[in-house]
Amino acid sequence: MKAPKRLQPLIQEGMVDAVLRQLMSGKEATVYVVRCGDEIRCAKVYKEAHQRSFHQAVSYQEGRRVKNSRQARAMEKGSRYGRQMAEEAWQNAEVDALYRLAAAGVRVPQPFICFEGVLLMELVIDAAGNVAPRLADVEFDEATALDVHAQLLRQVVLMLCAGVIHGDLSEYNILVDAHGPVIIDLPQAVDAAGNNQAEMMLERDVENLTSFFVRFAPQLAGSQYGKEIWKLFEKGLLTPEVQLTGRVEQSLRPADVGAVIQSIHLAEKEEEERRRRIALANAPFQA
Numbered sequence: 001m002k003a004p005k006r007l008q009p010l011i012q013e014g015m016v017d018a019v020l021r022q023l024m025s026g027k028e029a030t031v032y033v034v035r036c037g038d039e040i041r042c043a044k045v046y047k048e049a050h051q052r053s054f055h056q057a058v059s060y061q062e063g064r065r066v067k068n069s070r071q072a073r074a075m076e077k078g079s080r081y082g083r084q085m086a087e088e089a090w091q092n093a094e095v096d097a098l099y100r101l102a103a104a105g106v107r108v109p110q111p112f113i114c115f116e117g118v119l120l121m122e123l124v125i126d127a128a129g130n131v132a133p134r135l136a137d138v139e140f141d142e143a144t145a146l147d148v149h150a151q152l153l154r155q156v157v158l159m160l161c162a163g164v165i166h167g168d169l170s171e172y173n174i175l176v177d178a179h180g181p182v183i184i185d186l187p188q189a190v191d192a193a194g195n196n197q198a199e200m201m202l203e204r205d206v207e208n209l210t211s212f213f214v215r216f217a218p219q220l221a222g223s224q225y226g227k228e229i230w231k232l233f234e235k236g237l238l239t240p241e242v243q244l245t246g247r248v249e250q251s252l253r254p255a256d257v258g259a260v261i262q263s264i265h266l267a268e269k270e271e272e273e274r275r276r277r278i279a280l281a282n283a284p285f286q287a
Contacts, residue, residue, distance in 0.1 A: 006045045007032065009116045016043065016120070023131065028187060033123060033131070041112065044119040046091050046187070090187055091117060097164055097189040104162035105240070106155055107182045127178035135181060135212065136171035145216035151180050152209050153225055156202075158240055160233055165190040165198055169205035171212040192233070199230050224248045
């Protein structure tokens with residue numbers, strides 16, 4: 001097929017020899033199967049911010065670090081340079097997460113390079129050498145469903161032990177190769193220690209897995225693996241070897257409403273101060 005414009009720089013630089021076909025197009029990127037020398041890989045072409053249908057980027061970027069304070073200020077002000085830096089940070093987040101998670105033993109595709117808004121990485125294949133199917137496209141018997149669900153919970157635990165939460169995990173961004181599930185699509189990966197919504201995102205990821213597998217294994221209904229994993233993480237007891245039960249003891253202690261209200265007020269003050277700084281930075285200079 002004719003090489004898309006966004007892939008031309010990789011061809012010119014000798015990173016890609018030929019574009020074989022489009023593999024898929026999603027809410028944040030289009031993926032192509034490409035040939036690099038003797039190897040077949042995939043090239044993930046990120047869509048521009050205005051083309052993405054993934055509109056919750058702000059909540060996912062909370063807690064992410066950037067290279068320097070100038071870039072951070074520009075991103076906060078939303079200048080043209082800041083938007084460019086935000087796009088680069090969004091794309092580089094996936095590469096960083098892939099390397100970080102692979103080092104932690106999580107089954108993710110091997111990344112090679114991110115160049116001009118294109119991520120070149122391993123093509124995940126099945127036992128027959130074909131492109132691995134998505135989890136959503138695989139049928140399971142009860143025993144296999146329970147086994148693959150347990151494998152994925154272990155992957156979620158390994159990710160959290162590495163300080164990472166997928167943030168958008170579902171049956172549509174998990175592939176199944178000859179050895180089991182492989183987790184993909186990580187530009188929205190969340191820093192577990194630096195994002196105030198980390199707990200909610202972790203529990204949602206796990207609940208998405210349960211909702212898929214409960215069709216094949218009804219006994220998973222009502223399980224609380226997400227809450228259990230997070231509680232262990234909060235207490236510093238989460239390890240890759242942890243044995244999960246899917247049950248959480250409910251606390252009978254009354255909620256500290258005063259502390260919650262105080263936290264809300266502090267957050268409101270911080271937001272007011274942030275807006276004040278932006279207004280001062282944007283105000284015309286007067287001698």
